[in-house]
Amino acid sequence: MEKAADLRVIRTRKLIDEAFLSLVEEKGLAGVNVRSLTAKAGINRGTFYLHYQDIYDLMDKIEDQIIEEMDRLPVRSEPEQLLTSGYVEEPFPSIVEFIRFMNEQHRFFAIFFAQDGTAFGKRLKALIRSRMYEKLPRQVLSPDALSVPDEYIVAYFSSAHFGVIRHWFETGRILPPEQVALILTRLVRDGPLMTAFNRKPEQQLK
Amino acid sequence: MEKAADLRVIRTRKLIDEAFLSLVEEKGLAGVNVRSLTAKAGINRGTFYLHYQDIYDLMDKIEDQIIEEMDRLPVRSEPEQLLTSGYVEEPFPSIVEFIRFMNEQHRFFAIFFAQDGTAFGKRLKALIRSRMYEKLPRQVLSPDALSVPDEYIVAYFSSAHFGVIRHWFETGRILPPEQVALILTRLVRDGPLMTAFNRKPEQQLK
DNA sequence: TTCATAAATCAACATAATGTTCATTATTTG
DNA sequence: CAAATAATGAACATTATGTTGATTTATGAA
Numbered sequence: 171m172e173k174a175a176d177l178r179v180i181r182t183r184k185l186i187d188e189a190f191l192s193l194v195e196e197k198g199l200a201g202v203n204v205r206s207l208t209a210k211a212g213i214n215r216g217t218f219y220l221h222y223q224d225i226y227d228l229m230d231k232i233e234d235q236i237i238e239e240m241d242r243l244p245v246r247s248e249p250e251q252l253l254t255s256g257y258v259e260e261p262f263p264s265i266v267e268f269i270r271f272m273n274e275q276h277r278f279f280a281i282f283f284a285q286d287g288t289a290f291g292k293r294l295k296a297l298i299r300s301r302m303y304e305k306l307p308r309q310v311l312s313p314d315a316l317s318v319p320d321e322y323i324v325a326y327f328s329s330a331h332f333g334v335i336r337h338w339f340e341t342g343r344i345l346p347p348e349q350v351a352l353i354l355t356r357l358v359r360d361g362p363l364m365t366a367f368n369r370k371p372e373q374q375l376k
Numbered sequence: 377m378e379k380a381a382d383l384r385v386i387r388t389r390k391l392i393d394e395a396f397l398s399l400v401e402e403k404g405l406a407g408v409n410v411r412s413l414t415a416k417a418g419i420n421r422g423t424f425y426l427h428y429q430d431i432y433d434l435m436d437k438i439e440d441q442i443i444e445e446m447d448r449l450p451v452r453s454e455p456e457q458l459l460t461s462g463y464v465e466e467p468f469p470s471i472v473e474f475i476r477f478m479n480e481q482h483r484f485f486a487i488f489f490a491q492d493g494t495a496f497g498k499r500l501k502a503l504i505r506s507r508m509y510e511k512l513p514r515q516v517l518s519p520d521a522l523s524v525p526d527e528y529i530v531a532y533f534s535s536a537h538f539g540v541i542r543h544w545f546e547t548g549r550i551l552p553p554e555q556v557a558l559i560l561t562r563l564v565r566d567g568p569l570m571t572a573f574n575r576k577p578e579q580q581l582k
Numbered sequence: 583t584t585c586a587t588a589a590a591t592c593a594a595c596a597t598a599a600t601g602t603t604c605a606t607t608a609t610t611t612g
Numbered sequence: 613c614a615a616a617t618a619a620t621g622a623a624c625a626t627t628a629t630g631t632t633g634a635t636t637t638a639t640g641a642a
Contacts, residue, residue: 178589178638205628214591219630233496240503245510261557262564264507269541269553276549283545286497290439290488297446301470304451318559321547322540326563329539330532335475337531339489343482347475351467353524357532358468384609384618411599420620425601 183221185211190228191277199285236278243267298328330357389427391417396434397483405491442484449473504534536563 189211193202202225208215222228245264272279287295302324331354338350345353395417399408408431414421428434451470478485493501508530537560544556551559 176589176639182590203628204630215629216592216631217590220589224630229496233499236496237499237503240500245507261554261561265537265560266554266557269544269556272541272545273549273553276545280545282494282496283542286494288488288492289436290442291492293439293443294446297443298474301451318562322543322559323563325539325543326536326560329542330536331471332539333531333535334528335478336489336535337528338475339478339482339486341527343479347479348467348472350475351472353528354471354532355467356524357529382610382618388619409599410601421600422602422621423619426618430601 179221182211182213182217185213186218186221186228187232190232191281194281194285232278236275239275240268240271243271295328295332298331299324302327327358385427388417388419388423391419392424392427392434393438396438397487400487400491438484442481445481446474446477449477501534501538504537505530508533533564 186207189207190202193207193210197206204215204218204225207225208218211218222231243264244267334350334354334357338345392413395413396408399413399416403412410421410424410431413431414424417424428437449470450473540556540560540563544551
């Protein structure tokens with residue numbers, strides 16, 4: 171946002187922003203158009219075009235702000251020592267920072283997550299998820315302090331698989347399917363960090 | 377697809393399907409409308425409405441077919457024994473099946489992956505990815521037969537994180553941010569399978 | 583406080599897509 | 613072949629878009 175000198179400009183943009191958020195919340199992205207947005211904001215339809223090219227331009231500007239802020243979050247490197255170091259029950263610091271930020275901006279992110287992904291994508295993920303649940307060794311998931319909720323494990327699993335397959339597609343499916351499957355199998359079995367270090371499990375502890 | 381008796385019906389639907397695919401390929405999902413679709417298919421605009429309610433109905437029908445087929449793929453259970461069993465360099469069988477299927481239907485899935493996710497989602501993932509690359513212990517990624525390409529590791533990492541955070545949002549952000557960060561940290565460090573079994577690494581080998 | 587400046591309003595417009603209709607033509611199947 | 617039904621073509625009301633120009637209103641600098 172370049173200029174924001176005039177009070178009227180600030181007010182109008184606030185009205186537009188708020189109208190956009192609440193409109194997406196109730197109707198979804200597809201339900202947003204300039205007509206209803208300006209109606210909800212209580213401004214003239216023409217006024218909208220004084221500020222933004224169209225709805226997509228508006229979204230871009232909103233997203234720009236969020237990305238900018240996230241990009242400014244400090245990076246504290248937590249390199250390989252965490253692998254070989256003993257068991258410390260503390261999260262990586264920069265992960266905490268990210269999640270805290272998203273928690274603060276939860277209104278935006280809730281909308282984003284609700285809108286992100288196609289209908290088919292949701293069905294596909296649900297399918298993958300349900301298959302994985304069948305395989306999860308349920309009895310071992312003891313409810314002790316150290317355990318991670320199994321819904322989170324499944325979310326991690328399925329999303330990771332999804333991402334690997336997506337990457338395979340986005341790189342033009344160069345690798346043969348069997349190799350992709352092997353990559354996935356290794357990552358699941360050993361964990362990404364182990365795999366990155368290319369060690370076998372018995373080498374994990376120095 | 378219920379009825380497909382008449383030759384004309386079959387022909388028309390094929391034309392529509394093909395027109396849809398190629399139209400999405402060149403213009404993207406947003407660029408598809410009934411006008412241009414029927415123009416490309418070489419049929420009357422009214423004819424489209426004889427078969428589908430609207431564009432979304434058409435997409436639903438196409439997706440239904442794919443999901444149905446994937447749902448019929450055989451599930452071969454590969455349970456916990458894989459954890460304790462020795463190092464076998466063979467992928468899990470049902471993973472192979474899935475990826476083979478997607479490879480066969482690559483035209484559909486290429487479109488899906490290209491269209492899936494919002495613009496913001498792509499930016500967010502790119503941000504996460506770039507941060508993770510910084511942390512990857514590059515020198516250790518030796519180019520031996522066992523290694524997994526680091527782009528795949530990053531894809532796995534970042535997508536998994538994304539999925540966990542998404543799950544957190546979709547369950548109403550009940551857990552405090554710090555605990556989500558801890559869950560992620562554990563999953564990254566130990567791998568999902570270890571975490572599911574709730575063991576510490578030294579217990580990994582029986 | 584005044585007043586030039588800029589923002590917002592209002593009404594109107596052309597354009598383009600939607601979904602529906604109905605009479606007509608063409609094709610298929612038994 | 614003939615009855616059935618699919619596809620066509622043209623028209624229609626509806627709705628959203630993005631733009632324009634004249635007018636009113638609010639702002640902030642002097």
